[in-house]
Amino acid sequence: MSTPALIPVASSNLAAVGYDPGSAELYVAFNSGTIYRYFNVPAAVYVGLMSAASHGSYFYHYVRRAGYGSQRLR
DSSP, X not given: OOOOOOEXXXXXXXXXXXXXXXXTEEEEEETTSOEEEESSOOHHHHHHHHHOSOHHHHXXXXXXXXXXXXXXXX
């Protein structure tokens, strides 16, 4: 398993985000240093996250609260 490139984002909570369209996996690195992988995330959610005015708020409402399965990687 290789992690896609993580793109830095300006957020008080998120440090960087990556997406693998082949597996529909979203990777999120938090400012705390923790990295999570989220499963079965549609590409539209990734696009929305990257274009949101507030990455942290979008993540909370459309990823975390949406209930995607996740795995802590670090």
